[in-house]
Amino acid sequence: MPLENFTVKSKLKDYEVFFGEAAEYLPRLAAGPDCVFAIDENVWRLHKDSALKSLESAPKVILPIGEAVKTLESVQLLYDRIVGFSPKKNMRLVSIGGGITQDITGFAASTLYRGVKWTFIPTTLLAQADSCIGGKTSLNFKSYKNLVGTFYPPTEVYISAGFLSTLVDGDYLSGLGEIAKLCIIGGAESAGAFADALAGLLGREPAALTRFLRLALEIKKGYIEEDEFDAGRRNILNFGHCFGHAIESATGFAVSHGIAVVYGILLANIAARRRGLLSEDAERSMRDRILMPLISSAAAAAPFDGNLIIQGMKKDKKRTGAKLALVMALDGFKMARVDDLEETEAAAAIGEFNRSV
Ligand SMILES: NC(=O)c1ccc[n+]([C@@H]2O[C@H](COP(=O)([O-])OP(=O)(O)OC[C@H]3O[C@@H](n4cnc5c(N)ncnc54)[C@H](O)[C@@H]3O)[C@@H](O)[C@H]2O)c1
Ligand SMILES: [Zn+2]
Incomplete structure (x- = not known):
């Protein structure tokens, strides 16, 4: 039975959480104007020929993942790649991955042009059941975990349990x-x-x-x-x-x-x-x-x-x-x-x- 979508109320902006299969919403997002995808390297490797097939020729950045790269340097690398796609202020960043992807890309989305549209597609159980709502982004700095961050709710969240099949x-x-x-x-x-x-x-x-x-x-x-x-x-x-x-x-x-x-x-x-x-x-x-x-x-x-x-x-x-x-x-x-x-x-x-x- 499909799960019912719901809205999270936020003082910054309310956002919708949708449940569905990636194949249903990804082609629509990919066809949208000024959309850039940022995808966890493992999720891309494991799902590029199936759930993420429709993103083959979409503008995208494949992100290395690990606590060691949840840093401002990775955000800068992401800015650099996004700039290469000649973005506009009304661009949309679509992130696909777990909590690390959420933190790096959410921080980038909250600071690019002082905030761009940000769609998050969580792919780990932790991100789907917990971190995808709440609007926090956090980066590690030196030995301090999650020291730097912002409050920045996503524009929308899409949850597809299908991604979890490859989770270790x-x-x-x-x-x-x-x-x-x-x-x-x-x-x-x-x-x-x-x-x-x-x-x-x-x-x-x-x-x-x-x-x-x-x-x-x-x-x-x-x-x-x-x-x-x-x-x-x-x-x-x-x-x-x-x-x-x-x-x-x-x-x-x-x-x-x-x-x-x-x-x-x-x-x-x-x-x-x-x-x-x-x-x-x-x-x-x-x-x-x-x-x-x-x-x-x-x-x-x-x-x-x-x-x-x-x-x-x-x-x-x-x-x-x-x-x-x-x-x-x-x-x-x-x-x-x-x-x-x-x-x-x-x-x-x-x-x-x-x-x-
Ligand atoms: N911003 C927040 O509100 C918030 C809340 C809780 C945790 N976090 C942060 O989230 C991070 C942990 O996130 P996490 O547990 O989601 O994991 P993660 O993002 O570290 O991913 C864990 C591993 O799973 C891989 N992976 C992701 N999706 C996969 C899939 N569908 N199939 C196979 N492999 C997949 C990743 O490449 C990675 O190797 C921590 O850095 C934590 O600080 C943030
Ligand atoms: Zn926790």
Whole structure:
């Protein structure tokens, strides 16, 4: 059954999210005037003879992909290639790829002529279920991840689940981790539904996948429409990321982003339970029904080096006070952000987790 399109409300400009097959909308976009495509090199290689066939002779830039190239230099290279197509102010940039493509091209779209039309076609599970809405673009600078960025909503988003067929297991699981996060934030009903559907999701069942992709986006939409510029409530979307980002860097990025988020939720839950804010039953249920099945599907990375993780948490750019910041799920799936987490509490949570694996 085709999924229903929806609109995301934005103070900058509302935008539409369309669900459909690439073959339906790409020829139309390619035929439009002043359109330049920017495509993830792997997506182009894997789909140029199928879903992207209609772009054979379209003006396009094939983008090298990796965290190391999510930089201002890559944006400049992209400007350079776009200038070669003699663009006009009313041009449209169409990006096809995952979160890295989104960040490089979204930043370019937001700055070229102070903002050009930008169509985003996400091709990873993470980008389809999470990052494609929210309007953030971020670039890495030196050793600082996502230090430079803009708020720039796309003009429109097209989601085609067909692209996911070529996604490697690690990237697929990473996307599932972010969907799990959103379903827990969404409350008891969505968290329970996710747990019930997890076997099907791990088996990449199309019906389960499209259902949760849509549900995850709906949950995220509620948060970003209320707090588009990340001044308060949107912080909750950082659930799992406080420990998660630190785990990614402490393990040299051996753990994918979404799985680091899952570990991060597990640790946040331990810290919440130790503060008496989350019951043992609720913590155990989330761990056994959602978090551990995802972690055991990914290659194990635990136990963790507590000191390295705490050093990483101190660098968290969302931290405002002297202590550590942590988003927690409390009893009844109430979400809260605390700014007064002691290093000893973080260390105790990591220690407890390490002893359990
Ligand atoms: N701007 C935002 O709001 C936002 C939100 C979350 C994450 N991010 C950023 O997104 C990045 C991670 O993005 P991601 O997880 O989507 O992955 P990605 O863009 O890093 O892509 C992961 C890998 O999958 C490949 N790939 C992409 N689509 C494919 C497909 N359909 N089949 C086969 N391979 C494919 C890519 O070439 C790459 O090798 C991080 O840099 C993160 O900071 C941005
Ligand atoms: Zn994330």
